[in-house]
Amino acid sequence: MAAVEATALTKVFTTVKRRGGLTGAFRGLFRPERTEVRAVEGASFALEPGELVGFLGPNGAGKTTTLKMLAGLLHPTSGSASVLGFTPWERRDDFRRRISLVMGAKNQLWWDLPARDSLALNREIYGVPYDRWKKTVDEMIEMLEVGNRLEVQVRELSLGERMKFELIACLLHEPQVLFLDEPTIGLDVVSQQRIREFLRDVNARRRTTILLTSHNMADIKGLASRVLLINHGRIMHDGPLATLIERWSGTKRLALTASRPLVRSELAAFGEVLALDGPAAVLCVPRDRAPAVTGEVLAALPVLDLTVEDPPIEDIIAEIFQETRPPTSAAKAPKAESSGGEDHEWE
Amino acid sequence: MIRYLRLWRELFITCLLREMLFRANFIAILATSSWWFVMNVVMFQVIFGHVTEIAGWTKYEIFFLVGTSHATFGIFETLFMVNMTRIPDLIRTGELDFYLLKPVSTQFLISARYADFEAVPNTIVGFLFVAWCAAKLHAVFSWTALATFALFVVNGVTLYYTLLFVSVTISFWFMRFHAMNIWWQLTSLARQPAEVFPPALRFVLTYCLPMLVIVNFPVKAYLGRLPLAAGIWALVATGLLLALSQVFFTFALRRYRSASS
Amino acid sequence: MGVAALPASLVPWSRLNRRFMTIGLSDALAYRGTFILGIVFAMIPLATSLLLWLAIYRAGAVGLSIAGFDLHGMLSYYLVMHLLGLVYVVEDVQWDVTQQIRGGTLNSYLMRPISYCLVQWDLKMAAVLVAAVIALIPASLVVIAARSILVLPAAAWQWGAFVVAVLVGIQIAFLLSLCIGLSAFWFLETSGFLMAAFPMQMILSGSLFPLELLPKPVYAVVGNLPWTYMTYFPLQIWLGRLDAAAVARGLLFQAGWLAALLGFSTWLWSRGIRRYEAVGG
Secondary structure, eight states: SSSSEEEEEEEEEEEEEEOHHHHHHHHEEEEEEEEEEEEEEEEEEEOOOOOOEEEEOOOTSHHHHHHHHTTTTTTTSEEEEETTBBGGGGGGGGHHEEEEEEETTTOOTTOOOOOOOOHHHHHHHHHHOOHHHHHHHHHHHHHOOOGGGGBBBBGGGHHHHHHHHHHHHHHHTTTSSEEEESSTTTHHHHHHHHHHHHHHHHHHHHHOOEEEESSSSHHHHOSSEEEEEETTTTEEEEEHHHHHHHHHOOEEEEEEEESSSSOHHHHHSSEEEEETTTTTEEEEEEEGGGHHHHHHHHHOOOOOEEEEEOOOHHHHHHHHHTOOSSSSSSOOOSSOOOOOSSSOOOO | OHHHHHHHHHHHHHHHHHTTTTTHHHHHHHHHTTTHHHHHEEEHHOOOOOOTTETTTTTHHHHHHHHHHHHHHHHHHIIIIIIHHHHHHHHHHHHHHHHSSSSSSSHHHHHHSOOGGGGGGHHHHHHHHHHHHHHHHHHOHHHHHHHHHHHHHHHHHHHHHHHHHHHHGGTOOOOTTHHHHHHHHHHHHHHHGGGOOOOOHHHHHHHHHOOOOHHHHHHHHHHTOOOOOHHHHHHHHHHHHHHHHHHHHHHHHHTTOOOOO | OOOSSSSSTTTOSSSHHHHHHHHHHHHHHHHHHHHHHHHHHHHHHHHHHHHHHHHHHHHHHHTTTBTTHHHHHHHEEEEEEHHHHHHOOOOOHHHHHHHHHHHHHHHHTTTTTSSSSHHHHHHHHHHHHHHHHHHHHHHHHHHHHHTTTTTOSSHHHHHHHHHHHHHHHHHHHHHHHHHHHGGGOOOSOHHHHHHHHHHHHHHHHHHHOOOSOOOOOOOHHTSGGGGGGTTTTHHHHHHSSSHHHHHHHHHHHHHHHHHHHHHHHHHHHHHHHHHHHHHHH
């Protein structure tokens, strides 16, 4: 049985548009204007137990909304889902004890207290026996290298340390399914690396099923064997990262080094020149022509070294997102909130 | 049930730890928080210089009522007030996510998360004043009277919590709806002697919007003036409303849209 | 309106200020639900007070007078106090200021070439304006429903003095709240303190009961505090409890408090902002 399964999952938000200015406020008084935003549109996919899948898409593509539906935070407008055999939005205690959702931009730790107190509170909430809690937390603390920070007020911690403790707080009940939303957002390269290793370990040793969204391609490349690509609420691709490249990228890159400085005119015949620096050059050629062009280049130029590569994954993805605009031009940001720019929310 | 009590204790301790960080603030509040109560007593002291009873209540009976309302709302503030104030913000900012994910009743978690120790002195002052009034009234002390008094105070706090929680749940539809302000106004109904209201209104305030159950009932129970049927009604109503609040909250959660980060 | 209350030496009345007032107005209108409900529900404490006092006067002798208030005087006191309360909607400023200082949103104001306190004034006066217009509805209802018991000012000069006293009273209320809000520069966590200070202010301004009910020596002190000049003093004029000389002296005192609070808030702001910059927010 699949650990996570979504079938034709759809979420439509209705928002009331607030117009700026005095006249806008007056008009809103009598005739509020409503707009529909289709955040997720018939998403279907499945995750096998122990799988680690990356979830890709531009801002507002519906990733977070999908994740929140699978974690039980949102009711879908239509469609169904099953996580470990449960319907997420029923939010049974047994279900919630077995899953976890980590939101990179948010934090559940008590701001004014040491992280230890928040971890102790979560132990009580999840009903984890003390010994087991101690063992799990100690292990995680050691892996994430934050052992000496346990007694420090959370507000005094760095962003990276806070994220690490957030992860521990979310994982101390050893969930079977883990949803991660941008776990490395805003962190430095070393912390990112550390968190990736940690997640890989959680996935491998505890056989935790993980669904991960990230804008950081290093996360996806380093962790996910399979990716889901979503844009405008629709799943565009489901498969290994390699097939994504094959399917969506029409080009290859030829990087070559010659024994003498090269000139642009002699290269232009083979393909588009992306870079040229003395004897080194990078060419862009259609994927199907790559073998032929390689032969021609080797024959025509004094080549010392030549490699054929795929374009950077970031470029491919950017290309896909640009190509797959929805048919209607009415593309709106599928966000739940569309409040006007107000800076005094207090009452 | 035991699990929830343990969890509540844990939350309480966590709040106490946090509270102790802001000591100066704490002391400032102690110095100012009972003013409203003292002034109410002063007002009735002056009034009773001119009259001997108000709507059938003598001076120390009125004082008993004033003390009980101070203590009752003190308990409510300690346990629930901050939480009720925060719920609309939890919904608006999407912080409710964290509570929804926990394998514990969400209603319990968001209602019990923060304890406010600033209201503890109010409760103590209120009860001490009540004890003093009881002595002045020359009421014969009995454990039964005390027990029924305690029972109806607990019932009153629970009832008020339930009414508030139901109104706060409306924030799922209207994010800027601040039920708290409105309820603060409504408490003025609970603090008055019931007989001040015309009979029809008294009926409404007992059986429809049971504000008189909160403070008047424990006082009347202690003074032996509470009809048995009314007492039973009060307990049943609280139980029913509590169940209703759960149903309504579950229904409202379907509206939750979890604001994006 | 009370241009005199502008924190002196700051930006002159300008397009900018009008712009901010517009924002304040839109904000008040956008949340009309809360707004209207607030007005309706604020009637409840009023009604309970009236019922309580009715019961009290019913229990006493015919023609009972408490601290110089007969039944009609007492009921009118609560009615007019309530209407004033609908218009005095400036207390929010202490919450706004505290939150902006603590939350760091103050920085965005500091970086713009505008005066922070003046912006707050604009926002709150806009709210007062909206509230005053809306309060006309309950006010006329009260006058019609309670015309048989309502005590009205007898002379034209009393009407005039009342209006002046209210206008200045609103400024005093604003400045008092502003000063309390600005104290957040010194105290990290003041929300609890504000919670406690709020009922204090209500008592001192006479919202709970007429201040003259207090024991004489206490009233001798409380009667001269700035809070008295927010709402209690205008009400004394309305109910005809003061003769011309007493009104003139009261207005003088009121002006004195206004000047003192202006000076104090300016001083608090300049000291506070220096401290804020030194600590780095």
